[in-house]
Amino acid sequence: MLRKEMVAASAEPLILTLLAKGESYGYAIIQEVKARSGGQLNWTDGMLYPVLHRLERRGLIKSRWGASETGRKRKYYRLEVEGREAMARHHEQWSLVQEVLSGLRKEHYV
Amino acid sequence: MFDLEENLAKWRRQMLAAGIKTPVPLVELEGHLREEIDQQRQWGLGAEAAFHIAVQRLGSASALKAEFVKVAAPGLPQRYLCLYCLLAAPLLVFVNLWALPTNEASPILRCCALTAMSLMALYIGGLPYWYKRLPSARNQLVSMVMWIGCVTAMAWPLTATGMALGMVPLTVGIGAEMTIWSLGAAWFATCLAYWVRGEIDGAAETAHSDVSG
Numbered sequence: 001m002l003r004k005e006m007v008a009a010s011a012e013p014l015i016l017t018l019l020a021k022g023e024s025y026g027y028a029i030i031q032e033v034k035a036r037s038g039g040q041l042n043w044t045d046g047m048l049y050p051v052l053h054r055l056e057r058r059g060l061i062k063s064r065w066g067a068s069e070t071g072r073k074r075k076y077y078r079l080e081v082e083g084r085e086a087m088a089r090h091h092e093q094w095s096l097v098q099e100v101l102s103g104l105r106k107e108h109y110v
Numbered sequence: 111m112f113d114l115e116e117n118l119a120k121w122r123r124q125m126l127a128a129g130i131k132t133p134v135p136l137v138e139l140e141g142h143l144r145e146e147i148d149q150q151r152q153w154g155l156g157a158e159a160a161f162h163i164a165v166q167r168l169g170s171a172s173a174l175k176a177e178f179v180k181v182a183a184p185g186l187p188q189r190y191l192c193l194y195c196l197l198a199a200p201l202l203v204f205v206n207l208w209a210l211p212t213n214e215a216s217p218i219l220r221c222c223a224l225t226a227m228s229l230m231a232l233y234i235g236g237l238p239y240w241y242k243r244l245p246s247a248r249n250q251l252v253s254m255v256m257w258i259g260c261v262t263a264m265a266w267p268l269t270a271t272g273m274a275l276g277m278v279p280l281t282v283g284i285g286a287e288m289t290i291w292s293l294g295a296a297w298f299a300t301c302l303a304y305w306v307r308g309e310i311d312g313a314a315e316t317a318h319s320d321v322s323g
Contacts, residue, residue, distance in 0.1 A: 026138065027145040045146070046169035049138055050177035057181060059242040068145075075138050082242070 002040050010041070011051055013090035019061060019079040020087055026052060026075070052077055060086050112158040118143070121165060128171030135178055143168055187306045192238045194302055198295050199235035202227060206288055223288055230292040234299045241303035256304070259297040266290055 018029055026048050033041050055061045060083035068074045079087070122140065130136050143164050150160035168174075206227040245252050270287070272278030 027142050044169045044173075045142060045167045046139060046174045047177060049135060049142075050174070050181050053135070053178070053181045068141075072141060072144065073137060074141055075134075085246075 001042065002037075007041055007043065011043070011048075012055070013087065013094060014041075015048075015051065015055065016060065016079060016083050016087035016090065019077055020084065023076045023078040025077065029077075055083070058082075112156075112161075114147070114157045114161060117161055125171050125174070129175045130171065130178060135174075139168060139174070187302070188238075191241070191299070191302045191306050195234050195237050195299055198299060199231040202231045202234065202292055202295055206292070209288060219283070223286075226289050227292050230289075230296050233296055237299050237303050241306060244300070244303055244307070247304050247307075256301070259300075262290075263294050263297055266294060 014033055015029060018024060018032060024032075026045075029052075030043055030045055030048055033043065052061065052063075056063055056077070060080055061077045062080050063075050063077050066074055066076050118140070121143070122136065125136055125139065130139070146164035146167060147157070147160045150163055151157065155163070206224060247253060247256070269278055270290075273281070
């Protein structure tokens with residue numbers, strides 16, 4: 001299991017990057033994150049929605065109501081231009097952390 | 111016998127009692143709950159167990175409400191921005207309509223000044239609606255413009271006072287003077303808007319803790 005702080009810090013870049021692949025909805029986002037992390041990134045399901053709403057309020061994503069395969073009401077989210085820019089900034093920052101960490105690890109083991 | 115619909119109705123009542131009153135989050139949360147229940151049942155669980163697991167995974171009503179409140183409530187800086195823009199835009203128009211026709215500037219100059227002022231008032235009045243679309247303050251050009259605005263905003267009141275007292279031998283004309291004051295008002299509104307955006311970004315940082323529950 002990842003530390004709570006790590007899970008929390010990665011939420012926004014993960015949501016934005018998932019939405020960069022295409023429109024999606026809350027339940028699918030959670031399932032994909034769980035599957036891709038092998039269950040290591042364990043979000044409290046309901047808490048995703050305030051984050052999605054906040055991202056929408058900041059103009060990074062946009063929502064629309066649609067219907068599921070069973071005809072049930074479902075809210076879909078898609079990435080906006082500002083969201084794409086925010087995602088790129090996140091990627092830069094995470095890459096930098098990864099780079100520094102890798103460099104330090106190499107030095108440590110050489 | 112476990113009645114799923116009855117329990118879902120009970121869950122809805124609990125959410126409403128906790129204060130999740132707006133229809134959007136509740137419908138969205140219920141949709142999520144139903145999808146999770148369907149998934150659990152596909153994996154072979156009975157309706158009752160599936161319901162309880164789904165409710166547990168979704169989180170408590172009070173915790174959800176606390177997070178939604180943070181999203182819904184406009185922050186204090188946003189209120190400042192709205193209040194300032196709401197007051198400054200009409201005031202700008204009023205002051206200029208009152209001051210410009212009474213001075214001796216030529217009709218063309220007055221017309222130009224009034225147009226510039228109206229545009230400025232429009233900019234200020236509309237800022238609370240589109241400030242999210244302002245270019246990033248991290249942009250070098252934007253940050254340079256803001257610094258120039260900052261220096262001008264500090265220097266202009268002193269210069270204007272000096273001119274009024276006859277200590278600064280400079281005459282710019284009422285039209286230009288009013289335009290500079292209006293630019294100052296627009297610059298201040300822009301600074302407030304960037305401050306609000308900073309607040310929103312800051313709120314996003316704190317939001318990180320949300321998903322981890």
